[in-house]
Amino acid sequence: MAGNGLENTGGEFSFSAAAAREALPRITTEKGGKSPASRDVCHDDTAPRVYFQTIDELHSLQKKRSAPTTPLKDGGAGGFIGTSGPTTPVAGETMLQSVSASLASLTRETGPKLIRGDPTSTAKVAHVPQTPTSLPAADVSDSALKFTHVLHNLSPAELYEQAIKYEKGSFVTSTGAIATLSGAKTGRSPKDKRVVKDETTASELWWGKGSPNIEMDEQTFLVNRERAVDYLNSLDKVFVNDQYLNWDPENRIKVRIVSARAYHSLFMHNMCIRPTPEELENFGTPDFTIYNAGKFPCNRFTHYMTSSTSVDINLGRREMVILGTQYAGEMKKGLFGVMHYLMPKRKILSLHSGCNMGKDGDVALFFGLSGTGKTTLSTDHNRYLIGDDEHCWSDAGVSNIEGGCYAKCIDLSREKEPDIWNAIKFGTVLENVVFDEHTREVDYTDKSVTENTRAAYPIEYIPNSKIPCVGPHPKNVILLACDAFGVLPPISKLNLAQTMYHFISGYTALVAGTEEGVKEPRATFSACFGAAFIMLHPTKYAAMLAEKMQAQGATAWLVNTGWSGGSYGAGSRIKLAYTRKIIDAIHSGSLLNATYRKTEIFGLEIPNEVEGVPSEILEPMNAWEDKEAYQDTLLKLAGLFRNNFETFTSHTIGDDGNLTEQILAAGPNF
Numbered sequence: 001m002a003g004n005g006l007e008n009t010g011g012e013f014s015f016s017a018a019a020a021r022e023a024l025p026r027i028t029t030e031k032g033g034k035s036p037a038s039r040d041v042c043h044d045d046t047a048p049r050v051y052f053q054t055i056d057e058l059h060s061l062q063k064k065r066s067a068p069t070t071p072l073k074d075g076g077a078g079g080f081i082g083t084s085g086p087t088t089p090v091a092g093e094t095m096l097q098s099v100s101a102s103l104a105s106l107t108r109e110t111g112p113k114l115i116r117g118d119p120t121s122t123a124k125v126a127h128v129p130q131t132p133t134s135l136p137a138a139d140v141s142d143s144a145l146k147f148t149h150v151l152h153n154l155s156p157a158e159l160y161e162q163a164i165k166y167e168k169g170s171f172v173t174s175t176g177a178i179a180t181l182s183g184a185k186t187g188r189s190p191k192d193k194r195v196v197k198d199e200t201t202a203s204e205l206w207w208g209k210g211s212p213n214i215e216m217d218e219q220t221f222l223v224n225r226e227r228a229v230d231y232l233n234s235l236d237k238v239f240v241n242d243q244y245l246n247w248d249p250e251n252r253i254k255v256r257i258v259s260a261r262a263y264h265s266l267f268m269h270n271m272c273i274r275p276t277p278e279e280l281e282n283f284g285t286p287d288f289t290i291y292n293a294g295k296f297p298c299n300r301f302t303h304y305m306t307s308s309t310s311v312d313i314n315l316g317r318r319e320m321v322i323l324g325t326q327y328a329g330e331m332k333k334g335l336f337g338v339m340h341y342l343m344p345k346r347k348i349l350s351l352h353s354g355c356n357m358g359k360d361g362d363v364a365l366f367f368g369l370s371g372t373g374k375t376t377l378s379t380d381h382n383r384y385l386i387g388d389d390e391h392c393w394s395d396a397g398v399s400n401i402e403g404g405c406y407a408k409c410i411d412l413s414r415e416k417e418p419d420i421w422n423a424i425k426f427g428t429v430l431e432n433v434v435f436d437e438h439t440r441e442v443d444y445t446d447k448s449v450t451e452n453t454r455a456a457y458p459i460e461y462i463p464n465s466k467i468p469c470v471g472p473h474p475k476n477v478i479l480l481a482c483d484a485f486g487v488l489p490p491i492s493k494l495n496l497a498q499t500m501y502h503f504i505s506g507y508t509a510l511v512a513g514t515e516e517g518v519k520e521p522r523a524t525f526s527a528c529f530g531a532a533f534i535m536l537h538p539t540k541y542a543a544m545l546a547e548k549m550q551a552q553g554a555t556a557w558l559v560n561t562g563w564s565g566g567s568y569g570a571g572s573r574i575k576l577a578y579t580r581k582i583i584d585a586i587h588s589g590s591l592l593n594a595t596y597r598k599t600e601i602f603g604l605e606i607p608n609e610v611e612g613v614p615s616e617i618l619e620p621m622n623a624w625e626d627k628e629a630y631q632d633t634l635l636k637l638a639g640l641f642r643n644n645f646e647t648f649t650s651h652t653i654g655d656d657g658n659l660t661e662q663i664l665a666a667g668p669n670f
C-alpha cells in the first residue's frame, strides 16, 4: 500500500507521513511572517498555501459545500458522498426507503437496495437496509442482490455533468443550454398510449370513438410495469425527481419521476414545480409515479401492444410506465392527462391553454392545438406570464400546473421572440437541434433531426413571469386556430354557444410535415383543443367552461394564426406582428367597442378595424384574389366541421338543454 506513497484512510487518499519525509524539501522564497502589504510587492506562486496539501484537496476546494437540498432527517448513514462524484443532495433514509418501495418488483418483493449518489464515486457509501430483509430463497435472484445508485433531485449543474459524461449527443451550446437528442422518437406517440380500464375507470372515462383512451387491462399494465422496473433496477443508477404539479397550494399533486437519463431528469426539473429544500424534506409518499424506461422497448407479444412503444397510465395505481420512447414530452403530457382526471373530481377545470395577465390583473387564456401559438402569444413582453400550456380554473381563479415552458424552436428568431430566445441559456434543455460543432451556435432553421425542435426552461427564465403562477378569473378566452385553408378571419368575437361549439370541435389545420409535394392543409379536430390528454367526455369539460365563463362574464375570441389571402401555397401565414396587435386589442378592451359584421356560413362577428392591422385582411374573402376558390374552400372547411361534430350531436352539455341546442346551432350554416 505504501509503495506509491498513498494510503487509504477510510475512503480518503492522502500522503503518508513516510512519503512526506522522503520528498524533496520545498524551496522557500519567503521566510517568517510578512505583512500583507509586503506580500503585494513580489507575489509568486510558490508561496506556501494553507488551504490544501494535495491535488485532491485542491479539487475539493472547487466545490463549496452547501446545505443539502434535502437535509438529513434520520441522521443515519449521514453526510455527503465522496468528492469525486457529484455532490448529490442527500435525502434521509426516508427518501431511499420510499424510492425502494417505488421500484419494488416481483423479483425483489421489497424493492432494490439503494445507494445515494453516483456509482463512479470512490468514496464509501452507505445504503439503506431492507425492510424486511428475509426474502424467500426461491425469490432471490442476482437482480435482488445488486445495488442501485439513486440520483435524487440533482441540480441542473450536476445533471449537465451526468448527461455530458454518460449520454451520447449531449453538448453545451454557445449560450449555455444543454443540447440533447431524444432518440428515434422526436414527438409524442398517441397511438401507443394506453389507459387501464378497471371497474372505476370503465364508467368514469371517455372510451370508444374519438377518445384518446385506448384500453389496457390491469394484468398487462403490470407486465409492462415489471419490464420497466426490472430495466431500471438493472442499471447502475437511476434518476429520481420528487416535484409538484399545480401552483394552487390546495390542489397541489406530488409526483415522482424515476428515469434512466439525466436528460429526462433535467427536463422534468424544468417542467414541474421545484420543491424548496424544506418541502423536499417533508415530501413523503408521492401521489403519482412515472417509471420512464423509454430506452428499453416494450414486448410486442404483450397483449394490447402494437409497436415497441408503450405509454401506459394506471389511475388506480397512480402510476405511469414509459417503454420504447425517450421523447420527454410524453412525461409532461402524461401527467397532464392525470390532472384532467383528478381536477374535475374536485370541480376544477383543467385546460390545455397558455395564460397571462396584464398590469391591471386582467387574465387571458389561450387555447389551441400544437403549433397554434399558445407558447408564443402567452409569452408577451407587456404582460405577466402565468404559463404556456397547462392550467387549472377553480373557484379561486387560474393556476399553472407546471413550473416551466416547452417552446418550439424551429425558425426561432431573436427579433420576433426575444423572451424565448433569451430563455435558452444555462439550465435549458434543447431537444434535437443542430449546432455548429466548433462554436456550438444553434441553427434554429435546421430541421435535419426533426421539425419539432424544442426548448424546455423553468418559467422564471421569462423575465416577466408571475411567480407564484396563479391569477384571478379570466377576462378573455382566446381560441387559437392555425387555419392553413386561409378562410377563417384573423379575429372574430364569439358568443357563448359559438365558444362551446369551437371548444368542442378543437379545430386547426397545419400543413403536413416536410414531405415533398404535400401542399394540401390537413384539418385536425381535437376536442377541447387537447383530445389527446382529456380523460372524461369532452362535454364534461365544455359544461364546466360554459359555467365558469358565464359566472365570470368572460369574453371569447377566435383568432386565426394561420393563413390569409389563400390556402397554404397561395396565401401566406398571418404575420406574427399582426397577430400580436390583434391580441393587444383584445387585452386592452378596445376590441369590445369596435363595430362588427357577421360572416357567411360560420356566422362569426368580425371587427371592421383593429389598430395596427391592415383592414383588408380582417375579412378573409377580401384578401383572396380568387373569390370562387375562397367560397369553395370555405364550404369544404364547413363540411369538415359538420362531419366532425356529428359524434357530439346526441350529447347534452351541462344541465341546460337550451344551451345544448344553441351549441348545435352555432356551427356552420349552409
Ligand SMILES: Nc1ncnc2c1ncn2[C@@H]1O[C@H](COP(=O)(O)OP(=O)(O)O)[C@@H](O)[C@H]1O
Binding pocket: 368, 369, 370, 371, 372, 373, 374, 375, 376, 377, 388, 407, 408, 410, 561, 562, 573, 574, 575, 576, 577, 579
Ligand atoms: N401569426 C402567428 N401567430 C402565432 N404564431 C406564429 C405566427 N406566425 C408564425 N408563428 C409561429 O408558429 C409557432 C407557434 O407555436 P407555439 O407557440 O409553440 O404553439 P403551441 O404552444 O400552441 O404549440 C411558433 O413557432 C411561432 O413562431
Ligand SMILES: C=C(OP(=O)(O)O)C(=O)O
Binding pocket: 188, 329, 333, 369, 370, 371, 374, 375, 389, 406
Ligand atoms: C408538448 C406539446 O405541446 P405543444 O406542442 O402544444 O407545445 C405536445 O403536444 O406534445
Ligand SMILES: [Ca+2]
Binding pocket: 352, 369, 370, 389
Ligand atoms: Ca400543447
Ligand SMILES: [Mn+2]
Binding pocket: 374, 375, 388, 389, 406, 407, 408
Ligand atoms: Mn406550446
